[in-house]
Amino acid sequence: MTKPQASETVATAADGNKSSYEKWVEGEGIPVIRTFFVEDIRHVKLEGWERKGGNGAFLQMEGAGQVNNCYICEIAPGKSLKPQRQLFEETIYIISGRGATTVWNHEQRKQTFEWQAGSLFSPPLNTWHQLFNGSGSEPARYLAVTTAPTMINLLHNLDFIFHNDFAFADRFDARQNYFNGEGTLYAGDLKGFKFIGNVWETNFVPDARSFKLLDYNERGAGGSNIKFELSENTTACHISEFPVGTYKKAHRHGAGAHVIILGGEGYSLIWPDGAPIKKYEWHEGSMVVPPENWWHQHFNAGAKPARYLALRAFGSKKYQGVRPRYQGAVDRKKGGAQIEYADEEPVVRQWFEEALTRLGLQSQMAKHYETIA
Ligand SMILES: [Fe+2]
Numbered sequence: 001m002t003k004p005q006a007s008e009t010v011a012t013a014a015d016g017n018k019s020s021y022e023k024w025v026e027g028e029g030i031p032v033i034r035t036f037f038v039e040d041i042r043h044v045k046l047e048g049w050e051r052k053g054g055n056g057a058f059l060q061m062e063g064a065g066q067v068n069n070c071y072i073c074e075i076a077p078g079k080s081l082k083p084q085r086q087l088f089e090e091t092i093y094i095i096s097g098r099g100a101t102t103v104w105n106h107e108q109r110k111q112t113f114e115w116q117a118g119s120l121f122s123p124p125l126n127t128w129h130q131l132f133n134g135s136g137s138e139p140a141r142y143l144a145v146t147t148a149p150t151m152i153n154l155l156h157n158l159d160f161i162f163h164n165d166f167a168f169a170d171r172f173d174a175r176q177n178y179f180n181g182e183g184t185l186y187a188g189d190l191k192g193f194k195f196i197g198n199v200w201e202t203n204f205v206p207d208a209r210s211f212k213l214l215d216y217n218e219r220g221a222g223g224s225n226i227k228f229e230l231s232e233n234t235t236a237c238h239i240s241e242f243p244v245g246t247y248k249k250a251h252r253h254g255a256g257a258h259v260i261i262l263g264g265e266g267y268s269l270i271w272p273d274g275a276p277i278k279k280y281e282w283h284e285g286s287m288v289v290p291p292e293n294w295w296h297q298h299f300n301a302g303a304k305p306a307r308y309l310a311l312r313a314f315g316s317k318k319y320q321g322v323r324p325r326y327q328g329a330v331d332r333k334k335g336g337a338q339i340e341y342a343d344e345e346p347v348v349r350q351w352f353e354e355a356l357t358r359l360g361l362q363s364q365m366a367k368h369y370e371t372i373a
Contacts, residue, residue, distance in 0.1 A: 020156040021066060021149040030071075031057040036270075040285040041143055041260065042095055044072050053082040059143075063289030065255030066149040067313040068235070070289075074141040075099065075133040083130040084123075087161045088151040089233045090144050091311050093208065093260065094119040095285075097140025099133045105167040105174060113179035118207035118262075120309070121179065122231040124172035126164060143287075145258050145311035147235060171232040179204040186317075199317055201229040208309050209262045213241055218329040220341065221246035221368045227317065234322050236315040241307040242300050245364035247352055250297035251338040252290070253326040256313025259298075261286045264306030267355070269297045269348065277347065295339065297348065301355040341369050 015023070025032060030049045038044065038059060046055035052073055059070040072095070075081055096117050103123055104110040114134065115121065123129035133140040152161060172178065183202030198214045205211055205228065213224035219240070227238040239262070242248055250269070259268075267281040272294045280288060283302075290296040300306040314322040330336025333343070349365075356363055 019066060019149075019153050021069075021152040024148075024152055024158065025058055025060065025069075028056075028058070030055075032060050033057060034060050034062065036061050036063040036289050036291055037280045038287045039282075041072060041287050042141070042285045046072060046074050049073065051082070052084070054079070059287070061258065061287075061289035063255060063291040063294070064149070064258070064313070065292050066153065067254070067256040068145055068147050068258075069149050070143065070145050070258055070287075070311075072141065072143050074139050075131060077133060077138055078136040080130060080132040083128050085126050085128045085162070085164075086146075086148070087126050087155075087164050088147040089122065089125055089231075089235045090146040091120070091122045091230060091233070091235060091237055092142050092144045093309060093311065095141040095143055097133060097138055098135060099131060099140045101129055101131050101179075103127050103129045103172070103179070105169075105172060109174040111174065111176060111178065113204060115204075116207065118209040120205035120208045120228070120230075120237070121203060122233055122235075124203075124231040125168050125233070126166060127168075127172050143260065145235075145237075145256075147313070150313075168232075181206050198225055199227045199229060201318070203231050208239055209307065211239060213239060216240070219251070219338070220249040221365065223248060229316060229318050232319070234314050234316050234319045235312060236317065237309065237311045239307060239309050241305050242298070243305055243364060244300060244303060245356065245362055246368065247299035247365070248297060249338050249341060250295050250344060250348075251328045252293050252295045253328045253337060254313065255292035257290060258311040259288050259290075260309045260311070262307045262309055264300055264304055265302030266298065266300045266306050268299070269295075269351075271295050277345065279351065297339075297344075299352055299355070301352070301359065301361075303359070303361065341365075 030047050046057045049056035054073050054075045056073040094115050098116040100112050100114045102110050102112045181204045183200050186199040213226050216223050216225040223242040225240045261282045265283045267279050269277050271277040327336035331340050
């Protein structure tokens with residue numbers, strides 16, 4: 001390894017009250033929003049961020065549990081961010097605007113790909129990467145979910161995290177088609193990996209809002225989904241969509257699932273075991289991060305399909321073992337972490353019927369209730 005190019009001056013040793021990661025966040029000097037529900041990521045107020053050379057804010061979601069984190073960054077019209085590299089995984093979703101990213105391990109082998117609102121990608125671990133705004137008149141805004149908390153708390157050495165020259169050739173081989181959007185669909189048990197249906201391995205998703213999904217009924221009510229494996233990451237993400245007049249089954253799992261509404265209108269019920277159920281209404285641009293082991297359930301209460309993107313903590317099907325597997329699509333009566341329709345509280349159906357009635361919509365749940373009964 002070569003000598004670090006610069007030295008981080010912010011100490012990150014934990015002080016007994018704050019973790020190394022929390023101390024790093026404070027030192028970045030941008031707004032920190034602490035909640036588990038953001039009504040609209042398109043309008044979160046940002047401030048100048050020296051590290052990036054743009055404007056930013058941390059969304060330090062209570063439901064992330066310092067497993068992963070989230071930030072929003074905006075590139076001014078006609079500008080670019082500073083080149084970055086870091087020893088944690090980062091998945092980027094483009095909220096608005098258009099532009100390009102250049103990725104490299106070696107100066108002579110740079111490659112550039114273009115993106116637009118809705119694009120999804122991940123600069124491979126510890127590669128240099130730089131984001132450019134492709135418009136001279138509009139800002140470009142993105143949201144990123146990263147494993148920074150896990151890595152900074154574990155290593156508590158910012159030089160190693162941000163100024164490490166190791167090139168992960170197994171993650172990024174600099175082939176020229178790396179980010180061209182091609183991929184492989186996996187279902188079942190292939191290549192010795194236990195894939196569980198609807199897995200699309202790729203390094204670039206042009207538009208998550210319109211990406212074609214595949215049937216997925218385990219989580220209820222005629223839903224469809226696709227799970228992504230990006231850039232040989234141990235983290236994972238997926239898109240889920242559910243039809244008009246339906247809702248998904250309640251379930252719970254570990255911390256760090258950042259659920260971003262890509263389209264449609266509705267609400268989520270979120271509650272810790274034994275506590276009152278609370279309702280959070282959402283629309284395109286809303287984000288919810290259910291705290292660890294809290295029950296949560298998503299309802300389509302609008303006139304078109306509801307679609308979300310979930311950027312999660314670890315959970316790759318290809319690289320397992322980082323986090324314990326949860327059974328979020330298995331009946332809790334069978335040891336899983338999902339509440340079947342037949343077992344839900346009466347108020348759940350009552351609120352849904354009331355929401356649809358107000359909008360003049362019909363519930364499509366009867367056949368799904370019967371299937372389970
Ligand atoms: Fe969930």
